[in-house]
Amino acid sequence: MSTEAAIHDSIDSAATTVGALWPIHSFVTANPLAGFEDRPFSEAVTQAADLLGGRGYPSAETFRAALQRGQIDPEILDAELSELGYDDDPEILLDHMANASDATDGDAHAATDRAEKVLTKWLSAFLDEGSAHWSMPNREAGFYTAFREVVGYDSEIPDEGVVADLPETPTEAIEAVLAPYPERQWDSIFEDQLAALPGWTGLIKQRADAEGEWQSAHPISLAGYLAARLALLDAVDADISPSNDSIDPDPTAELAGAFLRAWEATYRSDLVESVATESQSLADNDTPSRPDAQLVFCIDTRSEIIRRHIEATGDYETYGYAGFFGIPMEYQGYDADVSVDACPPILDPQHHVTDMPTDDETQASHDRWSGLRETADEIIETLEANAATAYGFVETAGSGYSLALAARTLVPGRVSDLLDAADGQVPDEHEFCEPLVHHQHTYAGDLPVGLTTEEKVEYAATAFDLMGWETFSRLVVFTGHASQTANNPYDASLDCGACAGNPGGPNARVLAKICNNEAVRAELRDRGFEIPDDTVFLAGEHNTTTDEVELYDSDVPESHVAELAQLRSDLATAREEAAAERAESMGADGSAAVSETERRAADWAETRPEWGLAGNAGFVIGPRELTSDLDLDGRAFLHSYDWSTDPDGDALEAILTGPMVVTQWINTQYYFSTVDNAVYGSGSKVTHNPVGNIGVYQGNGGDLMTGLPQQSLMAADDEPYHQPLRLSTVIHAPVDHVTEVLAANEELAELLDNNWLSLTVVDPTQDHGAFQYEHDLEWTHLSERAEASAVSPTAPAVADD
Structure with missing residues (x-):
C-alpha cells in the first residue's frame, strides 16, 4: 500500500x-457517540471520556433529585444495587458517588x-x-x-x-x-x-x-x-505524540449504571403495564365506525399532546408517522435560492420537488408584500453586521426606531400581533403554488424532478401499510410540523428532525397531492386500500410553539366545507387545551396560554420558546388505541402500526430500521447534552456567538459546540427538566415477528445488545404478555400472568447484564 x-x-x-x-x-439531532455504538454502552462512555473528556452518566445530584421526586422506584433500585453487592442506603451511595466524581481538568x-x-x-x-x-x-x-x-x-x-x-x-x-x-x-x-x-x-x-x-x-x-x-x-513546536496514559476509569461508573437502569426501569414498567392493559381492552373492542376526520401527525413527542386534545374535542382519529411522510425528497420553495433535504439523514433524497405558481394574481400580491418584508430584513441584517451603519441608522431614524426596538423588547406580544397582521397581507406559498409532483423527465442536479405514477403509488401504499390503515374518513389531513421562534440560532433543532431540521408542511402537501390523484387512488384500490370517492386528502402544519394547526384547504370541495369548518373550530379548542398544558410545563400561566405561547414565539429575548423534545423517553409502536386513553406527558414517540395487517413483518422492519433508529439518535443527543452539557451540549444561549451560519461558539472562538443548549434541557442551572434516560421502545406485535426482524438486521440487534436502548414487546397472541429483550435474540417474560420461572418463547431467558 x-x-x-x-x-x-x-x-x-x-x-x-x-x-x-x-x-x-x-x-439534526444525532448520537454524539455514534462511532462507539459497536461496543456496550458502559464501555463506550468510558472510552469517550478518555478521548473527548465527557461524562457518560448523570450526576449524583441528578439521581438524588429523581429519587426524591419518586421517579426511581426504591424496590427496583434496591434490586439493581443488591445484584452488584451494594447494601448501603442509596443516600450514602449517592454521597460516595458525588465525592468520588470530583475531577480536575488537565493543564492547558x-x-x-x-x-x-x-x-x-x-x-x-x-x-x-x-x-x-x-x-x-x-x-x-x-x-x-x-x-x-x-x-x-x-x-x-x-x-x-x-x-x-x-x-x-x-x-x-x-x-x-x-x-x-x-x-x-x-x-x-x-x-x-x-x-x-x-x-x-x-x-x-x-x-x-x-x-x-x-x-x-x-x-x-x-x-x-x-x-x-x-x-x-x-x-509552534507542539507535541503530537500519542498519549500512552488513559484517564482512570470512573470509580462510580458501576454505581451510576445501577441508578440509571433503575430510573429507566421505573419509567418503562409504567409504560409497559399501561400498554399491556390497553392491549387487552383493544382485543375486546368492536370495529370502530368511520370517524369525522383523520389526522396524521409526526411521531414527534410534541404531537402526543396535541393529538390527545384533538381526539377529546370530537370523533377524530389520529395517526403517527415519520414527519417526512415517507417522501425522500429535496425541496425548493417558491422564492428560495437553494433547495434543502426534506428527509431523515439516514436517507438520501430521491426526488427534487419545487413549488410552482398556479395563481398569477395571488402570486403578484405575495411578491409585492414579501418584497417589502425582504427589504426590511436586509436593513436589519446590515445593522447587525456593521456597528457603524447601525449607529448612523439610529441617528437618522430617530425616536421611531428606538420605540420599535423598545416595543420588541418590552411588549413582544403586541409586536407579534402586528407582525401577524402584516404577514396576513402576504399570501403563503401554498395559497398560489402547488408542489411539482408529476414526473417531468428532467433533472435538478442528480435528482429527477417529480415522481412517476409507480413511485407515487408506492409511497402512498407504504404510508398506509406502515400505519395499518383500513378505514378512510371524508377528510384526511397529513399534518407536518414546524416551530416558531425569534433570534434563535437553534431554531432548526425545533423543526422536524425527520425533515433534516426543516418544516414538515411541504412533505405533507406532496403526500396529500399524491393521494388525491385519481390514477394513484385507482391503483391503491387494486392493492386493497378501499378509499371512498368522497375522501379528500389535505395537508396542514402544526406550530409546535403555539400549538396552532394551519390547514392547507385550497383543494377542499364545497361538499366538505361544513366538516372543514367544524374541524377548524375543534382544532382551535384543542390548541387552547394543549397550549395550557405546554405553558404549565414552562412555569407560565395556563389561563392565558395561547397569548403566552405567541409571546414566546415573537420575543427576541426568549431563550426557551418551547421545550422541544425534552423529556423524551419512550417509543410506542402500535395502534393508537393503545395510548389514546393515556396521558404520556409529551414524553413518548408514537408510531401507528397494526401487526394484523402486516403478516410478513415488512412494515415492522421498516419502522424499526428507520424511525426507531432516528428516535434513538434524538434520545441520545438529549441524554448526553444533559449529562455533560459543556462537552456534549452547547452551554447557555446567553453566551452563544453564532459563526458563519454553521454553528455557535461559547465566547469569541474555539470549537463549535456540538449539542443542545442548556435552555433546551434545564429548568434551572442545577435542575434538569429533561430526564436523561435511554430510549424505552414498546412494540405491540407477536414477539416472534420482532425476533425475525432483529435476526435479519445485525446492526439493529447490536444496538440492543450493547444497551443503547431497550425493547419490550407486548404480544397480543400470547395473552397480551410483555417480553423484555435481553441479549442475542433472547427474551424474558415480564407479564404478571406468567409463571414464576418464565422463559422466552424463542430461547432461554438470561439475566440482565
Whole structure:
C-alpha cells in the first residue's frame, strides 16, 4: 500500500469516533457517540471520556433529585444495587458517588491553543455559509489550497517548520509532519487530533459526506483539515505524540449504571403495564365506525399532546408517522435560492420537488408584500453586521426606531400581533403554488424532478401499510410540523428532525397531492386500500410553539366545507387545551396560554420558546388505541402500526430500521447534552456567538459546540427538566415477528445488545404478555400472568447484564 493510501485509510479509521455535526441552520439531532455504538454502552462512555473528556452518566445530584421526586422506584433500585453487592442506603451511595466524581481538568497546552486559535479563524472564514460580507479568497480551490495561500500573510503563524514551505498537497504535508513517527502510531495521532476539536471535525465530516452545494462550491476534507492542523502544530513546536496514559476509569461508573437502569426501569414498567392493559381492552373492542376526520401527525413527542386534545374535542382519529411522510425528497420553495433535504439523514433524497405558481394574481400580491418584508430584513441584517451603519441608522431614524426596538423588547406580544397582521397581507406559498409532483423527465442536479405514477403509488401504499390503515374518513389531513421562534440560532433543532431540521408542511402537501390523484387512488384500490370517492386528502402544519394547526384547504370541495369548518373550530379548542398544558410545563400561566405561547414565539429575548423534545423517553409502536386513553406527558414517540395487517413483518422492519433508529439518535443527543452539557451540549444561549451560519461558539472562538443548549434541557442551572434516560421502545406485535426482524438486521440487534436502548414487546397472541429483550435474540417474560420461572418463547431467558 502506498503512503498516501495508508494515510487516507488511517484518517478514515480515526474519524469513526467523532460524530457528524450538521450546520446549525439545518440542525439534526444525532448520537454524539455514534462511532462507539459497536461496543456496550458502559464501555463506550468510558472510552469517550478518555478521548473527548465527557461524562457518560448523570450526576449524583441528578439521581438524588429523581429519587426524591419518586421517579426511581426504591424496590427496583434496591434490586439493581443488591445484584452488584451494594447494601448501603442509596443516600450514602449517592454521597460516595458525588465525592468520588470530583475531577480536575488537565493543564492547558499553550502551544496547542495558539495553533488552534489560528486554525479555527480560517476554518470559520472558509466554511461560512452566506453570513460573511467578505469571503476568504480562493475558497473554490478547496480548504488546504486556500489556507496555503494565506499562510504567508497571517502574522500569527510562525515562519517555522513545515508551515514555512507548505507542500502542494495535504498528503505531502501530513507525511512531512509525521516523518519522525512510526506508521503504527498514525491511527492514534489522527484520532487524538480529530477529537481535539470534535465540533469542527464533525462539521467537516458531515459536509464532505453529504456532498451538498456548499461542499461542491468550496470543498474541504478531513485530510486537508489535518494537514493544516498538523502544520500549525509543527510551527509552534507542539507535541503530537500519542498519549500512552488513559484517564482512570470512573470509580462510580458501576454505581451510576445501577441508578440509571433503575430510573429507566421505573419509567418503562409504567409504560409497559399501561400498554399491556390497553392491549387487552383493544382485543375486546368492536370495529370502530368511520370517524369525522383523520389526522396524521409526526411521531414527534410534541404531537402526543396535541393529538390527545384533538381526539377529546370530537370523533377524530389520529395517526403517527415519520414527519417526512415517507417522501425522500429535496425541496425548493417558491422564492428560495437553494433547495434543502426534506428527509431523515439516514436517507438520501430521491426526488427534487419545487413549488410552482398556479395563481398569477395571488402570486403578484405575495411578491409585492414579501418584497417589502425582504427589504426590511436586509436593513436589519446590515445593522447587525456593521456597528457603524447601525449607529448612523439610529441617528437618522430617530425616536421611531428606538420605540420599535423598545416595543420588541418590552411588549413582544403586541409586536407579534402586528407582525401577524402584516404577514396576513402576504399570501403563503401554498395559497398560489402547488408542489411539482408529476414526473417531468428532467433533472435538478442528480435528482429527477417529480415522481412517476409507480413511485407515487408506492409511497402512498407504504404510508398506509406502515400505519395499518383500513378505514378512510371524508377528510384526511397529513399534518407536518414546524416551530416558531425569534433570534434563535437553534431554531432548526425545533423543526422536524425527520425533515433534516426543516418544516414538515411541504412533505405533507406532496403526500396529500399524491393521494388525491385519481390514477394513484385507482391503483391503491387494486392493492386493497378501499378509499371512498368522497375522501379528500389535505395537508396542514402544526406550530409546535403555539400549538396552532394551519390547514392547507385550497383543494377542499364545497361538499366538505361544513366538516372543514367544524374541524377548524375543534382544532382551535384543542390548541387552547394543549397550549395550557405546554405553558404549565414552562412555569407560565395556563389561563392565558395561547397569548403566552405567541409571546414566546415573537420575543427576541426568549431563550426557551418551547421545550422541544425534552423529556423524551419512550417509543410506542402500535395502534393508537393503545395510548389514546393515556396521558404520556409529551414524553413518548408514537408510531401507528397494526401487526394484523402486516403478516410478513415488512412494515415492522421498516419502522424499526428507520424511525426507531432516528428516535434513538434524538434520545441520545438529549441524554448526553444533559449529562455533560459543556462537552456534549452547547452551554447557555446567553453566551452563544453564532459563526458563519454553521454553528455557535461559547465566547469569541474555539470549537463549535456540538449539542443542545442548556435552555433546551434545564429548568434551572442545577435542575434538569429533561430526564436523561435511554430510549424505552414498546412494540405491540407477536414477539416472534420482532425476533425475525432483529435476526435479519445485525446492526439493529447490536444496538440492543450493547444497551443503547431497550425493547419490550407486548404480544397480543400470547395473552397480551410483555417480553423484555435481553441479549442475542433472547427474551424474558415480564407479564404478571406468567409463571414464576418464565422463559422466552424463542430461547432461554438470561439475566440482565
